[in-house]
Amino acid sequence: MASTRQYDLVLLGPTGYTGRFCSEHIVKNLPTDLKWAIAGRSPQKIEPIAEELKKLNSDRIQPDVLAVQLNSTELNELAQKTRLIINCIGPYHLYSTPVVEACAAHGTHYVDATGETPWVKLIIDKYHEKAKSNGAIASIQKLASLIIPSVGVESAPADMLAWALVKHVREELACQTREIDCCIKEMKSSGPSGGTLNTVLSIFDWLPSSELTKSMTPFALAASPPPKDIPSESIINKLFGARWIRDLGTVTTSPSGMADITIVHRSSTLMPELYGKRFFFRQFLHVRNSLIGVVVHIGFLLGISLLMIPPVRALVRKFIFAPGQGPTLEASKNDRLEYHAVATADQEGPAPKRVFGKFTYHGTMYVLTGLLLAEAAMTILKEEEKVKKVSRGGIVTSATLGQDFVDRIENVGCHIDTKTFQY
Numbered sequence: 001m002a003s004t005r006q007y008d009l010v011l012l013g014p015t016g017y018t019g020r021f022c023s024e025h026i027v028k029n030l031p032t033d034l035k036w037a038i039a040g041r042s043p044q045k046i047e048p049i050a051e052e053l054k055k056l057n058s059d060r061i062q063p064d065v066l067a068v069q070l071n072s073t074e075l076n077e078l079a080q081k082t083r084l085i086i087n088c089i090g091p092y093h094l095y096s097t098p099v100v101e102a103c104a105a106h107g108t109h110y111v112d113a114t115g116e117t118p119w120v121k122l123i124i125d126k127y128h129e130k131a132k133s134n135g136a137i138a139s140i141q142k143l144a145s146l147i148i149p150s151v152g153v154e155s156a157p158a159d160m161l162a163w164a165l166v167k168h169v170r171e172e173l174a175c176q177t178r179e180i181d182c183c184i185k186e187m188k189s190s191g192p193s194g195g196t197l198n199t200v201l202s203i204f205d206w207l208p209s210s211e212l213t214k215s216m217t218p219f220a221l222a223a224s225p226p227p228k229d230i231p232s233e234s235i236i237n238k239l240f241g242a243r244w245i246r247d248l249g250t251v252t253t254s255p256s257g258m259a260d261i262t263i264v265h266r267s268s269t270l271m272p273e274l275y276g277k278r279f280f281f282r283q284f285l286h287v288r289n290s291l292i293g294v295v296v297h298i299g300f301l302l303g304i305s306l307l308m309i310p311p312v313r314a315l316v317r318k319f320i321f322a323p324g325q326g327p328t329l330e331a332s333k334n335d336r337l338e339y340h341a342v343a344t345a346d347q348e349g350p351a352p353k354r355v356f357g358k359f360t361y362h363g364t365m366y367v368l369t370g371l372l373l374a375e376a377a378m379t380i381l382k383e384e385e386k387v388k389k390v391s392r393g394g395i396v397t398s399a400t401l402g403q404d405f406v407d408r409i410e411n412v413g414c415h416i417d418t419k420t421f422q423y
Helices: 017-029 043-056 072-081 097-106 117-133 138-143 156-173 194-206 209-214 235-240 257-270 290-307 310-317 365-382 384-391 398-410
Strands: 007-012 036-040 064-067 082-087 109-112 146-148 177-188 243-245 249-253 280-286 336-345 354-362 415-420
Touching: 007 017, 007 072, 007 365, 017 043, 017 194, 017 365, 036 043, 043 064, 072 082, 072 097, 082 097, 082 365, 097 109, 097 117, 097 146, 109 365, 117 146, 117 257, 146 365, 146 384, 146 398, 156 177, 156 257, 156 336, 156 354, 156 365, 156 398, 156 415, 194 290, 194 310, 235 290, 249 290, 257 280, 257 398, 290 310, 365 384, 365 398, 384 398, 398 415
Parallel strands: 007 036, 007 082, 036 064, 082 109, 109 146, 177 280
Antiparallel strands: 177 336, 243 249, 249 280, 336 354, 354 415
């Protein structure tokens, strides 16, 4: 049945740093007959962006410009006009809860680029069942929402690499996966945007440290209880961070690790028939040697501790980009992201099979986030019923988009490879 809604998608927040890259990717790569709009609180700021987008590709349907204040009345009206919202307005914990609420209430699909795990936990607790329940009655099945947070650098690359490895283990080895060890092998970046840095700082303003800790456990976002036999860590590893992992080398604590770990565990518990009920995921940062690993680990913990002090956060704000600003494309031309991961099959015996996986992308992390958002949106629009069947609806993850999403992002510069070790 064809949709009766005015738009296929609306991009909320095109004036932000990520929003601009996302809108440019839509213009350059998505179908030219896409019915879409760009929306925000100030039409005066959005109109120049619409003009720039027209210059990029005039031979396509141009986006409408919509003025939308972030209140329930206007967001409900917006949600009813479109099949899907791409939300690029952050910090998400400050501005985006009513956006999710409107989408859940009206069967509107939703994707965003948040890395704010405490906020993701909040919206799961409040809106997951509501988003699913809109599809509980057969006659309104198409109103069920697919709400997918964290479809940016945090946490789609790790989530899709883990999914590809689990799929490889199932298809090639005919079993489920016991665990995956993943690491950021290389991240050459010209630096974070002002929006990213301000989000990190405002998280500490928003929640006390005790609440932050509760939301950052490995299974904080899981759809079911964790396995009873989670692999243990030694006290030495916990204290110093650095360790050596077979086929990955020396690794240490990853600053983005917990965001990715919680999302991957939500994927595994949403799709236990694929991942297995004993599945466990860890993520690290690759380093040259153990000494560097210890320094990175201690530095990360010290940095987190300092950011809990309000005067320190106030001082940091004086030296960072303002929201909406970030590194130039010229400064980012040599940026690169590469993840390595090893999956261990859930097999009996002393030497279960192991599978290696790699995710690579050449370019700025914010262009990557923009394309991930746009291609995830297009996957939902094209494969809506398939994704609903796999994910069961509600607040889900990028992994539930499956091979269709992998195919789309590989067509625009991402690469995912997997192979079974022959030893």
